[in-house]
Structures are given as C-alpha cells and as structure tokens.
Amino acid sequence: MTMAWRAGWSRGMIELRQSFTNAADLFNHFFWPVVMLVTLFFMRGSTFGQTGLGLATLAMPSILGMNAAMAMTMMSQHLTADREDGTLLRAKATPDGMTGYLVGKIISVSLGLVADLTLLLVPGLLLVPGLRIGDLASWLTLAWVLALGLVATLPLGAVLGSVFASVRSQGLLTLPVLGLIAISGIFYPITALPQWLQWIAQTFPMYWLGLGMRSALLPADAVAIEVGQSWRHLETIAVLGTWAVIGLLLAPVVLRRMARRESGSRVAERREKALQRIG
Template identity: 70%
Template sequence: MTPTATAVRGGWERGRTELRQSFTNGTELVGHLLWPTLMVIVTVFLRNTSFGGTGFLLGTLVLPSVLGMNAAMSMVSISQQLTADREDGTLLRAKATPNGMVCYLIGKIISVAGGTVVDLAIFLVPSMILVSGLATGSVGSWLTLAWVLVLGLLAALPIGAVLGSMFTSARGQGLLTLPILALVGISGIFYPITALPDWLQWVAQVFPVYWLGLGMRSALLPDSAVSIEIGQSWRHLETIGVLGAWFALGLVVAPIVLRRMARRESGSAVAQRRERALRRIG
C-alpha cells in the first residue's frame, strides 16, 4: 500500500472515530441537538406567516433555506476545530507523522461532514412533519437535495480549513463568525433575496451560502415557488458552476495554506500559546 493510500485509510478511520466520539461526549451531543432544535422552533413559528401576496408560507420557504445555511456553516465548524487543534498541539503531532497532515485533514473533513449530515437530519425530519407545503414525494427531490448537499460541503469545507489556518487561538474565531452571520442575513435564508436591494443580491450570489439555500429550495419546494427567485429560475447550472468554482479554489488554496501553517508549527510555539491561555485563565 502506498504512503498516500495509507494516509487516506488512516484519515477515514480517524474521521469515523471522531464522529463516533462526538455522539458519545455529552457536551458535543448537546451541541448536535441544540442548534437543530432551535431551527425547528424558528421554522414552526414562521409556518403560518405569509410572504406578501404570493400565497406562500414563510415557514415553508425558510425550511430548505435553513438546510442550506447549516451545510454552509460547516466551514465555521471545521475552522474552529482546526484552530483548537493547532492551539493544543494536535496539528504539531500530525505534522511529525509521515503524511500526517493528509491523514488529519481527511479525518477532519469526514467527521465534520458526517456531523453536519446528522444535524441536518435532526432538523429536517420533525420539520417535515410540522411544516406543510413541501414537495418531498418524488425521488428527484431527494436526488437534487443529495447532490446540492455533497457539492455544497465540498465547497464549504476547504474554505473553512483555509479560514481556520488564519487563527492561532480559538478566541479569534469571533472575528470569523460575525461576517458569516452577516452573509447569511443577505443570502435569502430567512427572507427571499428578491426583497433585498439589487446590489446586495449581487454580493450574496458571489458566495456559497446563497447557492446552497437556492439548491435546497429547488429540491424541496413545489415548482410554483420558483416565481419568487431571481430570474424565476432554480438555476441549477449556475449552482453547480458557483459551488464547483469554490470547491476548485479550495482544492488549490487549502493545501498550500495548510502546508505553510504546518511549517510554522513548533513545540515552542505551542508552549507559548499554552502559556498565554493559562495566563488568561489564571
């Protein structure tokens, strides 16, 4: 077996182990349950609210959009985990192992992607029961949801890895969360994007969050709901193009950034960060 194949196999096993541990650790299990539960509550509160004079219920429109948003937020999850592992020396240990960084990155992608899929299921199953008007009766709807989710995760996770490499401390992650939340706010997640000014619509369409929401809406909403979208089209080709472009960019940039970050890691750097953290606590 080649070194690369060994690293891929090791990354797969690492990812499976981390994913299993995240559902047996009390704190992480609460995290898996809390956010989907809050989103279910928000969706239920909106289920009887009409959007203008369109005849569509806002809760029905929001449900698939929230799925897309949560998939996009996987970039924040992997960024936070990478920063925490850098701070406590996990990345340094991975760096010291042959092909350790490849193994580490594959494992992290598998664990974060797996956790995201489970979180989406926790949100989707009760929401489908509580919210009416979804078009979930065809195989095509589920196939569309599947390819949008896979492509969206492939686009989001490398971006998150790049963003995570920019922070040496988990405390700095707040600088990332606020812009992401602002982007969610203009991406048509909780209110149709066509209600926003044209220039904000253009800004939102540059980033994956909008396209993930659009793709999920195309999968789960009836065809008539396309009337409230930009150009009155689900724009599947554009969705593939934008998400694919972000995935390709991540494939090029992420390995370069992570290699440079790993080269800067040393025992003294980890010790200094640990000392600073202890001083903050004490």
C-alpha cells in the same frame, strides 16, 4: 498514501462517535436543530406577500442550505483548536500524518453535518407543510447540492482555520457569517432586498446552497419568487464549483505553510497565553 487514507477514515469515525457520546458535543448537535425548529414553528402562520407561500415552507430548505454552509466554520474551528492544543503538531510528526489528519477531519465534519441536517429535516418534514418530499428527483437534487456544497466549503474552512491563530480569534468570523445569513434569503426571499445586496449575497456559497435546497424541496410554482424566476441549477454548479476550485487550490498551500511554522515552542507559547487568560 493508502495507509494515510485508512488512518484518516478511522480517525474520522472515532471523532464522529466521540461527538455523539460527549455531553458538550451532543448538546451542540441538538441545539441548533431545536432552535431552527422553534423558529420555523413560529413562522408557520406567516406568508410571503400575495403568493400564499408560507414563510416556514420557504425557510425550511434555506436553513438546510445555511447549515451545510456552516461546515466551513466547523472545519475552521476544529483545525484552529487542534493547532492550538498541539494535535496538529503531533500529526505533522508522523509519516503522512497531515494527510490522515485532514481526511479524518473531512469525514468527521461531513458526517456530523449530515447527522445534524437529519435531526432538522426529519421533524421539519412533519412540522412544515407544503414541501415536495415524494419525488425521487427532489432527493437526488438535495444530494448533489449538499455534496457540491461540502466540496466548496470544507477547503475554505481549512484555509480559515490555518489563518486564525487561536480559538478566541474565531469570533472574528461570526459577524461576517451572520451578515451573510441575513442577506442570503435564508429567512426571507432575497428578491425583497435591494439589488446591490442581492449581488453581494450571490457572490458567496450560502445563497446558492439555500437556492439548491429550495429547488429540491419546494413546489414548482415557488420558483416565481426567485431571482429570474428560475432555480438556476447551472449557475449553482458554476458558483459552488468556482468556490470549490479556489478552496482546493488554496488549502494545500496554506496548510503546508502553516504546518512548517508549527513547533513545540509555538504550541507552548500559545498554551502559556491561554493559561494567563484563565488566570
């Protein structure tokens, strides 16, 4: 098992390094941070109601939380792609290969996400005024929210990657994710939404990751626009922790079942279908 963890660490670091030397992956790393920074730039002149708080200031930490939640979709896409091209089958064929594979994916996705957040956060701190960045407690809060958020979302991403049969079918995930972004208080405070939408948003990790990031980076008086006028750290831990437990219980079961069904004939069948679509 120790060898599997070591192999997973090595695999993850290799994949991470490749993602920053491959042109297509490099574009993906920079594209969304640039889009979000442009969005924040055009939001700078707007404020929320009579509070005087800038929308860009409110949105900046929320966008960090949204990007952290997107680790779920990244994990799902990677696993589905590797399942389709036979990488997962090769991992299954080696001793403790699945363990090493999953460790590698967790490392590459997690560290890749941290790099993406850094690409957004560093220029964002210069672009967006009013963020609380000189307090050690702020950075500690940012760290535990991100760590707990990854534990809550990465196993769910593995489950989704096991369910979807092909990369093309990952498009089915896009619409629900966009809907959650729209109602999770990312670009506008959730308290401005109808009560029933607020309850739906608070069921999923995306809202709580955004709330946790806001509690870390916004000034103390910004809590007045939150639900219950509280940062609700205990509730954040409870909800993200619940999703983490669900994911950690489901992921091993679903992955084992998916791995048992994988075979050379299934990979060849998927490859043939892909070639037919290209043709």
